[in-house]
Amino acid sequence: MPKLTIGLVLPDVLGTYGDDGNALVLRQRARMRGLDAEIHSIRLGDPVPESLDIYTLGGGEDTAQILASKHLISDGGLRRAAEAGRPIFAICAGLQVLGESFRAGGRVVDGVGLLDATTVTLDKRAIGEVASEPTGAGITAELSEPLTGFENHMGATLLGESAQPLGRLTRGIGNTDEHGASEIAGDPRQEFAEGVVQGSVIATYMHGPALARNPQLADLLLARAQGVALADLEPLDIPAVTQLRAERLG
Template sequence: MSNSYLRVVWVYPDLLSTYGDRGNLLAIAHRARARGIEVEPIGVRSDQPLPYQADLYLIGGGEDGPQAVAAQRLVQDGTLRQAADRGVPVLGICAGYQLLGESFVASGERCQGLGILDLRSDRGESRAVGEVAGESHPNLGIGPITGFENHGGRTHLGSAVQPLAKVTHGIGNDGQHEGAWAGHVVGSYMHGPALARNPLLADLLISWATGGRQLQPLDDTWPNRLREERLSALASDQG
C-alpha cells in the first residue's frame, strides 16, 4: 500500500470489543491523519470475510464464548494468518492476544488458536485486575508501557517470540512479563485503550504499516500527561 494511505481492519467488533478497545482504531486514525496519512477504517463482523488487502489488523478483547467463536472463524477464514506471514502488522489485545497463539482456554475448554505467535494461554488461580506497567523490550523503542488489565488467563511464551515488556506492576502474562511480539505482530493484555496510553506503540504500528516510514513527532502533551499521572501513581503505591 501507499505510504500515505492505510487500510486498517477492526476485526470482529461484534465479538471482540470490550473495555474501550475500539479506541486503538481511533488512536491509529488520529495519529496517522495528523501526519497527512489517509486512513480507511474497515470494521469486519464475524459473519464477513476479512479483506486480504489491508495494512494493519486490530483485534480487541472479549468474553470466553465470543473469543472461542472468533478464533474458530478466523482459523477457517485464514486471511489473518496469511497477512501476518506476509509481514502485515497485527495488534491483538487480551482475548485477541490469546487467540493469536497456539491455544487458549475458554469456558473450561482448550481451544485452537491461529498459531501466529509462539505462545499458549491457560487460566490463572486468580483474576488479574488493575493497572499493569512495565519496561518494554529495548528493540521496540517505545519506552515504558502502561495499561489496564482484566483477565483470568496466564500466557506462556515460546522461544520464537519476545515479551513486549518486563512487568514492574501488575500481572500481564505471568507476573514477570507482559505481552509478546514477533516480526510485526504484537499481543498485549493492556486495555486503556493501549494505543491511547502508549502513543509510541501506535506510531510503531503505523511505521510498520507504511513500510518503515519515518514519522514526524506530534504534540503529545495530553497523552504524556496521562502516562505520567498513571506511572507516577504506580510509583507512589510501590513507594
C-alpha cells in the first residue's frame, strides 16, 4: 500500500485555532483513497524532517510566532523541504512566519523567508467569514472552486514580486485593508488579495480548518505530494462536506 507522510509542524505553539485539523483532513482523505497515511508531529525543539510528503502549519499568538520562526530558521529542515518542492500549507501565523518579516511583541521579527511577503499591522482586526475565487497562481493552477474560511488576525500581509495571492476576495478583509496597503499603493496584486502562493508553499488566513471547508484544496495538496494531477485523484463523495460548503458560501 502506498504511504503518505504528513508533517504537523509545531502544533504546540502554532495550534491555537484548531488548524491541526488540516493534517487530520489530509490523512483521512488519503486513507479513503487507499493510502497508508500518517501524521508526524514536529514539536518545538524537534528537528524538521526534510523528506516528508506534505507539511502543515497553523495559527498562534505573538510569542508563539517568535518561537516558531526562531526554531524553523535555525533548524533549516522546512526550507530544504521547500527547495525540494514538497508542498507546504500554512495558516495565519504560519503564513506570517514563512514570510520575510512580521510584527510580534511590539517589534519586527525575521521570518523564515519562504514567501516574498512582509506582515505589518492592520488598522482594525479582521474577524469573520472570508471567501475568495482562486487565482490559479503557480501550483494552484488546477483550483476551480471558491475558497472559504474564517479569518481572525491583525496582520496586513504585503506581497513582494515573487509572491502571488491564493485568491481574490468576494467577502472579508483577506491579506490587508487600505491602511496596510497604503505602504505599497498602486500594486494591483494587493487589492482584494487573500493568501500567498510561491513555489511549493500555499498560505492563507482561512481557519475552519481550511481543508475541511475546501476539499479541492486538500486534494490539490495530496495530488502534489504524489506527483500526479488533481484530476487523477479518485473523487470522494462526502455529503456533509458539500452541505458545509453550501452553508458557508450561501
